[in-house]
Amino acid sequence: QVHLVESGGGLVQTGGSLRLSCVASGRSIGNYGTAWFRQAPGKERQFVAAISWSGGGSDYADSVQGRFTISRDNDMRTVYLQMNALKPEDTATYYCASSAVGSTWYLDPSSSGKYDYWGRGTQVTVSS
DSSP, X not given: OOEEEEEOOEEEETTOOEEEEEEEESSOOOSOEEEEEEEOTTSOOEXXXXXXXTSSOEEEXXXXXXXXXXXEOTTSXXXXXXXXXXXXXGOEEEEEEEOOTTOOGXXXXXXXXXXXXXXXXXXXXXXX
């Protein structure tokens, strides 16, 4: 079973920064996609960003464009989400998700249904 573990969440003030990490285990490296989603209490899960397995392509939600950056480590098993200029609206549980190898996740990277494996989440709280 593929296992994803997120880390790096915490409490920051408006305008601050955090870097989230997602480490994958139990799977082979291949042409899959990895994404970050977030969910606040009482709200639907929201797409944040996605990246190809090679790190050569990425996609962002309009709400985080220009503030967040998704990237992969050289080992291609770790994905990061650098979050700058944080706002209270960014407060949520952030989840790492990964598609199966050979999937067409890139046709609709913002769809949670495109991802087969999910982490358990890390909490990000931005105070005003």
